[in-house]
Amino acid sequence: MVAGILTKALFSLVFNKVHCAQGGRDNGFGNNYVWAGSLESGLQIATHHKKPVMVIIHKSWCSACKNLKPKFANSTEIQTLSKHFVMVNLLDEEEPKNHTYSPDGTYIPRILFISPKGSVDHDIYNEEGSSQHKYFYSRPEQIAKSMRKVLDKYKFERFDK
Template sequence: MFSFPLTGLGEQYDWATFEDGLKLAKENNKPMMLVIHKTWCGACKALKPKFAASEEILKLSSDFVMVNVEDDEEPEGSQFQPDGGYIPRILFLNSDGVVQPDLINTLGNPQYKFFYSNALMVTEAMKSALKALGGSRNDEL
């Protein structure tokens, strides 16, 4: 879909830049999954191979506009840090580009609601986001 630099999260995903992702979400009436990470972050480095290897994340990704931002690509604004600026964070946005602060990692530390450390956490959040925001797999979830 786009020419996108490899960031370790998996080249098999149709990654978009944040700006393009906002347009695609609106045009296709799809929610956006926004992965915020840094090149120097140990927790980010630990998540990347798990994310990249997950068949379930890949399957669910077709119902989202997939965006990952690294280092200075992170969008500005408090809405992108609902409970802090820790990393990695995964946020879900509706098709109008509005962050959904109620779509959190229910399997993780409640102090860091948008922090994910394994594929199961990510897939469960993706399923919750699809139930809340719609998507073609909504009936299967």
């Protein structure tokens, strides 16, 4: 009986912590999306729910970032696809210092996709973009194409092994 109550309390604590971590800021990318509060909480949620992660790394002073924000925010296609992702956007100093998140440079904006197991997927990039800046996206159609590619790639894999 006591073990059951403790298990239930622990589960509730963990669930509430994961659930509450979703309250991230949109930073101009749209409040119609559910944003994780941080990269760490996004990775935790992704692992728990077996979902891929979309990470947008951007800066407040960047004109290309400012240009992308309203296009992203108003894209119904990205909004629909985003329900299958854990969405993370990292502004200014939130950018990870780890080179894992800058596979071909530290340019911005940079959009990376992370597998449900937590590793950056180098196979998903803007195929219509520059070979020097593979993770730079300027149009919602490019982002949606990569999102669909991610969903196709991970649809048949099992992550409970």
